[in-house]
Amino acid sequence: MVPFHRVFCNMQTLTVKPYAQPPERPATLADVAREAGVSVATVSRVLNSKLAVPITPETEQRIRDAAERLMYRPNAIARALATRRTYTAALFTQEMTDPHFAQMLGPVEDELRKRGYRLAVCTDAEGLLSEGRVDGAILLADPTNEAQGFGRLPIPTVFVWSARVPLPNCVTWDDVAGAALAVGHLAAHGHRAIVGLFGDYPDDGTTPDKVAGYRAAISAVPGSAGPIEWRGQLSSDQFENGFLLTRQALEAGREWTAIFARNDFLALGALRALRHAGIKVPDEVSIVGYNDTVIARIADPAMSSVLTPIAEAGALAAASLVDAIERRSHAVSGITLPVRLTERKSCAAPAHRG
Amino acid sequence: MVPFHRVFCNMQTLTVKPYAQPPERPATLADVAREAGVSVATVSRVLNSKLAVPITPETEQRIRDAAERLMYRPNAIARALATRRTYTAALFTQEMTDPHFAQMLGPVEDELRKRGYRLAVCTDAEGLLSEGRVDGAILLADPTNEAQGFGRLPIPTVFVWSARVPLPNCVTWDDVAGAALAVGHLAAHGHRAIVGLFGDYPDDGTTPDKVAGYRAAISAVPGSAGPIEWRGQLSSDQFENGFLLTRQALEAGREWTAIFARNDFLALGALRALRHAGIKVPDEVSIVGYNDTVIARIADPAMSSVLTPIAEAGALAAASLVDAIERRSHAVSGITLPVRLTERKSCAAPAHRG
DNA sequence: CTGAAAGCGCTAACAG
DNA sequence: CTGTTAGCGCTTTCAG
Numbered sequence A, B: 001m002v003p004f005h006r007v008f009c010n011m012q013t014l015t016v017k018p019y020a021q022p023p024e025r026p027a028t029l030a031d032v033a034r035e036a037g038v039s040v041a042t043v044s045r046v047l048n049s050k051l052a053v054p055i056t057p058e059t060e061q062r063i064r065d066a067a068e069r070l071m072y073r074p075n076a077i078a079r080a081l082a083t084r085r086t087y088t089a090a091l092f093t094q095e096m097t098d099p100h101f102a103q104m105l106g107p108v109e110d111e112l113r114k115r116g117y118r119l120a121v122c123t124d125a126e127g128l129l130s131e132g133r134v135d136g137a138i139l140l141a142d143p144t145n146e147a148q149g150f151g152r153l154p155i156p157t158v159f160v161w162s163a164r165v166p167l168p169n170c171v172t173w174d175d176v177a178g179a180a181l182a183v184g185h186l187a188a189h190g191h192r193a194i195v196g197l198f199g200d201y202p203d204d205g206t207t208p209d210k211v212a213g214y215r216a217a218i219s220a221v222p223g224s225a226g227p228i229e230w231r232g233q234l235s236s237d238q239f240e241n242g243f244l245l246t247r248q249a250l251e252a253g254r255e256w257t258a259i260f261a262r263n264d265f266l267a268l269g270a271l272r273a274l275r276h277a278g279i280k281v282p283d284e285v286s287i288v289g290y291n292d293t294v295i296a297r298i299a300d301p302a303m304s305s306v307l308t309p310i311a312e313a314g315a316l317a318a319a320s321l322v323d324a325i326e327r328r329s330h331a332v333s334g335i336t337l338p339v340r341l342t343e344r345k346s347c348a349a350p351a352h353r354g
Numbered sequence C: 001c002t003g004a005a006a007g008c009g010c011t012a013a014c015a016g
Numbered sequence D: 001c002t003g004t005t006a007g008c009g010c011t012t013t014c015a016g
Helices: A004-015 A029-036 A040-047 A057-069 A076-083 A099-114 A175-188 A207-220 A238-251 A264-276 A294-298 A310-327 B004-015 B029-036 B040-047 B057-070 B076-083 B099-114 B175-188 B207-220 B238-251 B264-276 B294-298 B310-327
Strands: A088-092 A118-122 A136-139 A157-162 A170-173 A194-199 A228-231 A258-261 A286-290 A304-307 A335-337 A340-342 B088-092 B118-122 B136-139 B157-162 B170-173 B194-199 B228-231 B258-261 B286-290 B304-307 B335-337 B340-342
Touching (some): A029 A040, A029 A057, A040 A057, A088 A099, A088 A310, A099 A310, A136 A310, A170 A310, A175 A194, A175 A207, A175 A258, A175 A286, A175 A304, A175 A340, A194 A207, A194 A264, A238 A264, A258 A264, A264 A294, A264 B294, A310 A335, B029 B040, B029 B057, B040 B057, B088 B099, B099 B310, B170 B175, B170 B310, B175 B207, B175 B286, B175 B304, B175 B340, B194 B207, B228 B238, B238 B264, B258 B264, B264 B286, B264 B294, B310 B335
Parallel strands (some): A088 A118, A088 A136, A136 A157, A170 A335, A194 A228, A194 A258, A258 A286, A286 A304, B088 B118, B088 B136, B136 B157, B157 B170, B170 B335, B258 B286
Antiparallel strands (some): A304 A340
């Protein structure tokens, strides 16, 4: 038997053309049936390519013609009510305009489309809580945070988030390892006094993991100067905050040679402050950012940055979500993807200073 | 009478809490009715705060309790089928990850939510073509481009796009004027040889307008050196292309003193190339970008950029769309918003050269 | 090979 | 104040 989503796609294909003239009242299946002189059941069958039940080629043609003539377009809502399937998956995130998030949008949509599903991006949980709107959801949220109430959604769900260990129903990567990777990279270049630029951050985001990874890695480098953490909010804008924090630190003297920032905006702010102070990157100070966004790529010098596998994670999440939906199961096994480091021009050996 | 969307919101509020335990089969209105010992009509009425028809406080309480007990959540699909209203509006765009687009997302969503509507972002027209999914749509597309087939959608629709004159069902700004504004700004600083950095672009985007505006403005400045247009694609990446084009032009000699780019990515590429060539911005060359995205803000020096009113346009579009939906009319009057210029640090008087 | 009919879960007259 | 009853447009047994 043809899987339903194929059928669905076929139907879409059949009917996807825009109206020549928007009709007063959209044609319904019943209209087509009347026009073709058959029953709605038959119309439904041919328009859905439900050819398991064979149909006389001649009636089939009559029906297709009628549909065409009436500019029939299926009503997605009615169909969804009858089938209990919307063939759309939700992608929930609070950060729709974040460049990090942007990296996963394309892959998720592709993967979904490939399987006959549509994507609905939503920023409020309401869309997920009322019944029937979507068949499943990808959540950019912390699966261990009970407070969000995402744990008990009535639809299959897969999280995409950072975690130290594989979690069920979650595609993860390890930000602790990511931060450590950055520090390790800097250490390998010979840096011993590496600041952690964290700015201000909530307790429930991904930053605590990065802080932890930073600390652990710092204490693991031989001859390390120990953690040097820059915190605080001098501006509500990340870029600005990175700039201000760095400038402030610079005024207090400089006994560090490298900066690891928890995201690329902060890193770019630091880069800017350094340049304005006449300090050369990477000759005098090295920097590594986080998330490997467009910001890192277009910085000058282009910044090395920790690449979280959010794009692959999204694709994987989409694939497993559809799989869960079609298996009628809420369970999808967790998987952890490795983080990497994209090397660019912002790291070098520390300068010898007198 | 309470407007329906308020009612809708109330209902959402009532039922928004997540399941303690996701039920085997979600409770329906009928379940609640049975549990409370009343009819579905009554349940529907109280859960929708349809208190135009008064209801005994006691039965009301019985119903609310029953709903609570059964963890009832309305089925959005069934409701939509019955009311022929989904209370969601679509935002169609091809450029979901573009920073220019990002500027309108928040305002659109806010405006919609304020009116009791939900936002569905979509990149494929299919979502708009199948009946019933959304009540209306905001289209980031050229309303004069018939080929896209958006002209004849069965739902109320408002475009957001650049146009020289107000168009019906469209919130516009004028990119011709925007480009002219940039050129005028540069000219006011004393520049006479102003290049237009256009790179490569399709015939059907907004760029042709910018080119036209650039040319018109150039020819209007007294003593102008005439248009100097940089075209071509040295890289598929805009930033890279701006860089490469500028570097190439630099090698051929420099008899211009300012650059106007059709977007901030291109402008940043030019800025980079200039710096790498040791040319100071704005001391030796001035630059103005377009769209006033985050890119312009975080450039060094921060770049002046033409600000298109896409955020206000989005908000306005959302407001008029909802209005059209509730008026059951497809007509919304067009409006043109002014473009402005955000001044930063990338413009100055041209250097005197020997 | 085709049709009749029973829903999907909810809303909205219309009676009482 | 509350219940009955048609639908909304489509899918899907189950008969024929």
